[in-house]
Amino acid sequence: MPTRPVASVPRSLDAPAAPGVTLTADGAEFAVVAECARQVDLCLFDESGTESRVPLTRHRGGVWCGAVAGVGPGTRYAYRAEGPWRPEEGLRYNPSKLLLDPYGRAVEGEVRWNPTVFGHEVDAAFSGDGSVRDDRDSAPDMPRNVIVDDHFDWDGDSQLFTPWDRTVIYEAHVRGLTMLNPDVPQELRGTYAGVAHPATINHLQRLGVTAIELLPIHASTSEPHLVKLGLSNYWGYNTLGFFAPHAGYACASDPQSAIDEFKGMVKLLHRAGIEVILDVVYNHTAEQGASTGATLSWRGLDQSNYYRLDSRGHDVDVTGCGNTIDMTHETPLRMVLDSLRYWVTEMHVDGFRFDLAVALGRERDDSFHPDHPFLMAMRTDPVLSRVKLIAEPWDIGSHGWRTGQFPHPMADWNDKFRDAVRTFWLRDLAADAAGHPGHGVADLAMRIGGSQDTFGSRSPLASVNYVTAHDGFPLADLTAYNSKHNGANGEGNRDGSEHNLSWNFGVEGHAAANEETETLRRRVVRNMLGTLLLSAGVPMLLGGDEFGRGQGGNNNAYCQDNEISWFDWGFEPWQRDLIDTTAYLTSLRAAHPVLRQREFLPDHDTGSSPVLRWFDQDGAAMTSDAWADGSTRTVQALFDGDNIGDDNLLLVLHGSCDHAIVSLPSSSSGHAWELLWDSAIDNPADIPSTTIEHSAGYPMRAASLAIFKAPSR
Structure with missing residues (x-):
């Protein structure tokens, strides 16, 4: 040469x-x-x-x-x-x-x-x-x-710093979000520019979303076994470069224009009041394991420093992807911190969700520690400590489940919330239909109150609540499939989780379901959305759940860059109703600070904080026996807003297969209850004007959720 x-x-x-x-x-x-x-x-x-x-x-x-x-x-x-x-x-x-x-x-x-x-x-x-x-x-x-030029006309743009208590996160994929949207020009669909198009932004604003969390946009490649199958790594959790935006998501053809397009997307989303959070994959790279993987970058430069290796030079894999970046060594530690700062200072993003974050906090002996140098560095860094930092609090290594154990100012994905909501509204509802007791309401109540058992040393806002995410069934599929249907992935349906906590209401899929079954399924979808958006903590919506998007029972669509994953924007009337419902619920959350507490709510009248109180179906205070009874299927949560000038709000959760009359408790102000929303009604615009005096009964449909308000004193 x-x-x-x-x-x-x-x-x-x-x-x-x-x-x-x-x-x-x-x-x-x-x-x-x-x-x-x-x-x-x-x-x-x-x-x-x-x-x-x-x-x-x-x-x-x-x-x-x-x-x-x-x-x-x-x-x-x-x-x-x-x-x-x-x-x-x-x-x-x-x-x-x-x-x-x-x-x-x-x-x-x-x-x-x-x-x-x-x-x-x-x-x-x-x-x-x-x-x-x-x-x-x-x-x-x-x-x-x-080589690229960093110059860009930001026109005064900067991070939004939306307070955590006002944050509603929407998880989406750059490509899948707009690939089929007829309101986005063809050449912009599936791109950064498509995300920033007015049609996309208007939808997000209508929903009341304050932040969009994008699946990985770092430069990535597909694993060889997917290439052999004629598939690709659609999700992008296979990083090829931690400083480069993925060129395949740009409508522009040259690298400089792709970077400018990403910056333009951020600028326009900020102008619309929407933060940009990146799902980042710093736990492993696309090189896979040394014995079967490729030499693309880090392995050929400094494998012994970049990767965790055992005494024989073999990869220590706690990610399931063949390798694990060694965050105890200064070279990769500096690279990750430099990358994060670059995306904040140069690309203006507002935060990060860390994939398999436990792998980033493992010490030299492979144990996890919340004071790991990487986590300490982010906590003390004047740039990074100010943006949103969200942990996926597990990996596949020994003792890898660490929900609630990451340090301030990080928040954690709360899988306990996910499982409690699915259990109450799906698995226990199935048990009730079969005449069996379930798990009761105690765990669900803990999640609605902010998961104090898990985040008690921090705040309810350390809990990122979710029911669904990119990994697993979307909401509509949770109500339609008992089993995964991942045949399209080419692995004989062996991939994907078996722990779905779903219920098909007696019919697998949609094709054979009658209208009565579909009506009940949609009500339960509204129940789960309501529980998510009206609970203490920070809600995260999976994009598409607001209109009942399904994946045909595929719960691991990481390699499906097609209609299985792409959003279909041709809405049926029931889907438009569901969008209206989601928007209405986020507006309730925004209007009532009692639902957005920064501290845990005491369970008795002390101090100046609002109070969260719990009642049974008869309007009486919950007893220890009722909390422990697995057959308890109805619970009422009263959020008392008197001391902060907010209304009293009452959530009634009725998880039985039978209709019931529920006696409402007294509000602290003595005023009657006004119905705000009932999940048994398809569209919130059709909610009747209804006033219920305290101790009077309200007819709850089977498997439904209602919310009432009473003015404060």
């Missing part, structure tokens, strides 16, 4: 450049960490794809640097690293492998897994058998990094 001379580097070898590419007056300075390498070359590519190599200079800490004149935005580049090949020590240097820049801000092209030369799970040109070095050049099948 022709070699381009490196310009003189006017810096001390003890003061290396920051990792990545830094533009200079006459070119650019490159820096990459490869601590155990003997030599690192910068690879530059001209318009024809011809490669030229520039030897870099080793600086302190194994940072390899070099300044090159005449390069700038639009230049394609990558690296090659020479060094020891000792897999048993975690050293896998191989100069025949082209390596992406861990700090690259744009990735152009795809990893091409040539199906004719698969070795084990992957192309032998990338991995061989994992122990013998394969010297075939990977460059023809590798993407490139591209």
